[in-house]
Amino acid sequence: MDDSWPGKLLKWFKGNRRDLPWRQNRxxxxxxxxxxxxxxxxxxxxxxxxxxxxxxxxxxxxxxxxxxxxxxxxxxxxxxxxxxxxxxxxxxxxxxxxxxxxxxxxxxxxxxxxxxxxxxxxxxxxACGHAIPVVDGNVLRTVCRIFALEYDIAQPATRKNIAALLAEKIPENKPGEFNEAMMELGATICTPASPGCDGCPIRHNCLAKQKNLVSELPIKSRKRPVPQYRIVVAVITDSSGRMLIQKRPENGLLGGLWEFPGGKVEKGETLPDALKRECMEELAVKVKVGKEITTIRHAYTHFKILLTAFYCTITSGTLTSYLPFRWAKMEDIASLPFPKANHKILPALREIKIEVE
DNA sequence: AATTCGGGGGC
DNA sequence: GCCCCAGAATT
CATH class of the missing domain: 1.10.340.30 (Hypothetical protein; domain 2)
Structure with missing residues (x-):
C-alpha cells in the first residue's frame, strides 16, 4: 500500500479522470x-x-x-x-x-x-514518460496549500522552488499521470475560491487544512490597476460597399489579425480629429468623418478600451501603408482572423446598412 | 524581475 | 466589477 499523498492522488485520479479529447489519443x-x-x-x-x-x-x-x-x-x-x-x-x-x-x-x-x-x-x-514536474496555476495553488507555503505565487522564483520540490515527489513510473492528477485536483477540487476539501483525496495530508489556512493560501501580490484608452476606428467603404481593413503587424497585440483602421485618441483631441490624424498616419489619406456607428467596450489583460466607430469618406490622397490592407465584404471578414473588439462593431454595421438601402 | 500578450466564466 | 485560467517571450 502507498500511504504517501502522491499515491493517494494517483489512486483518486484513476477513478475521477475527466474524459477530455486530448486524453483519447496521446x-x-x-x-x-x-x-x-x-x-x-x-x-x-x-x-x-x-x-x-x-x-x-x-x-x-x-x-x-x-x-x-x-x-x-x-x-x-x-x-x-x-x-x-x-x-x-x-x-x-x-x-x-x-x-x-x-x-x-x-x-x-x-x-x-x-x-x-x-x-x-x-x-x-x-506523451513521452519523462519524470519532469509541471508547474501551472493549479499546481502553484495546490502545492502551496498541501505544504502551507507562504510563497508569493506572483513571483517567478516561486515556480522554480515548487518545481524543485515536486521533482522529489514525482513518481518515475507514472510522471504524466501524476502531473495530470495534480492539475485535475486543482481544477476540480482545490479551486481558488471555496475549495471542496471534504471530497479531497489528500485532505489528511494537507497542512493548510490542518492549520485552517486553506482560505488564506496561496498568497498572491496584486497588480497595478489597468488604464483605459479611448479608441476610434474608421469604416471606409468603396463604391461597391466593401470596407477597408488592414492587417496588424506580425508581432505584438493581436499580431497578424485584420481590423478597421484607427487608433488611440490623444489628450485634448476630439474623436473626429483623432480619426483624421490616424487615417493620415496609417493610410496617407484625408478623410471626412461621417455618422457615428456604435460605441463598444472591451477589456484586454492589462488595459481597457472604449471604442467608437465612424463612417468615413476619403476626400483626397492615395491609399498607402506599410501594412497590408484590402477592401473586404462582410463575408470576407467572416473568413479572416478578426479580433473580438472589432467583431463587436459588425452588428451595428449591418443595421445601418439596411437603413441606407 | 517585470511587462506584455485575449477572452471568457465564475462570483 | 475583479479574479483566474494546463504560461511564454521579451526587455
Missing amino acids: SIYRVWVSEVMLQQTRVDTVIPYFHRFIEAFPTVSTLAKADQEDVLKFWEGLGYYARARNLHRAAEVVMERFNGVIPDQPELFRQLPGVGPYISAAVMSI
Missing part, C-alpha cells in the same frame, strides 16, 4: 496542441477549438504546410495569438530540422518556439 502532436491551447485558458473553452484545429491540421506536417492566416482563423477568439504563430513556426522547424518527427527529448523539444518550462514538462511527461 500522440505527442495532440498533447502538444492541447497544452498550447490550454495555456491561460480553461478546459471548457479549449475543447471545441481543439476538435476544429485537429480536424483541419491532423498532423504536424499539415500544420507546417498551412498558411499562417488559416492557422490564425482557427485560433480566432482564443486569444494570445502568439501561441498560434509560435506553434505554426514550430511545426515548420520540426519539418526542417527534425525530419518531420517531433523530438521526444526535453532538451530538444524545449527549444521549439512557444515551448516553455510548462509545455515542455507537460508534453514530455504525458
Whole structure:
C-alpha cells in the first residue's frame, strides 16, 4: 500500500479522470496542441477549438504546410495569438530540422518556439514518460496549500522552488499521470475560491487544512490597476460597399489579425480629429468623418478600451501603408482572423446598412 | 524581475 | 466589477 499523498492522488485520479479529447489519443502532436491551447485558458473553452484545429491540421506536417492566416482563423477568439504563430513556426522547424518527427527529448523539444518550462514538462511527461514536474496555476495553488507555503505565487522564483520540490515527489513510473492528477485536483477540487476539501483525496495530508489556512493560501501580490484608452476606428467603404481593413503587424497585440483602421485618441483631441490624424498616419489619406456607428467596450489583460466607430469618406490622397490592407465584404471578414473588439462593431454595421438601402 | 500578450466564466 | 485560467517571450 502507498500511504504517501502522491499515491493517494494517483489512486483518486484513476477513478475521477475527466474524459477530455486530448486524453483519447496521446500522440505527442495532440498533447502538444492541447497544452498550447490550454495555456491561460480553461478546459471548457479549449475543447471545441481543439476538435476544429485537429480536424483541419491532423498532423504536424499539415500544420507546417498551412498558411499562417488559416492557422490564425482557427485560433480566432482564443486569444494570445502568439501561441498560434509560435506553434505554426514550430511545426515548420520540426519539418526542417527534425525530419518531420517531433523530438521526444526535453532538451530538444524545449527549444521549439512557444515551448516553455510548462509545455515542455507537460508534453514530455504525458506523451513521452519523462519524470519532469509541471508547474501551472493549479499546481502553484495546490502545492502551496498541501505544504502551507507562504510563497508569493506572483513571483517567478516561486515556480522554480515548487518545481524543485515536486521533482522529489514525482513518481518515475507514472510522471504524466501524476502531473495530470495534480492539475485535475486543482481544477476540480482545490479551486481558488471555496475549495471542496471534504471530497479531497489528500485532505489528511494537507497542512493548510490542518492549520485552517486553506482560505488564506496561496498568497498572491496584486497588480497595478489597468488604464483605459479611448479608441476610434474608421469604416471606409468603396463604391461597391466593401470596407477597408488592414492587417496588424506580425508581432505584438493581436499580431497578424485584420481590423478597421484607427487608433488611440490623444489628450485634448476630439474623436473626429483623432480619426483624421490616424487615417493620415496609417493610410496617407484625408478623410471626412461621417455618422457615428456604435460605441463598444472591451477589456484586454492589462488595459481597457472604449471604442467608437465612424463612417468615413476619403476626400483626397492615395491609399498607402506599410501594412497590408484590402477592401473586404462582410463575408470576407467572416473568413479572416478578426479580433473580438472589432467583431463587436459588425452588428451595428449591418443595421445601418439596411437603413441606407 | 517585470511587462506584455485575449477572452471568457465564475462570483 | 475583479479574479483566474494546463504560461511564454521579451526587455
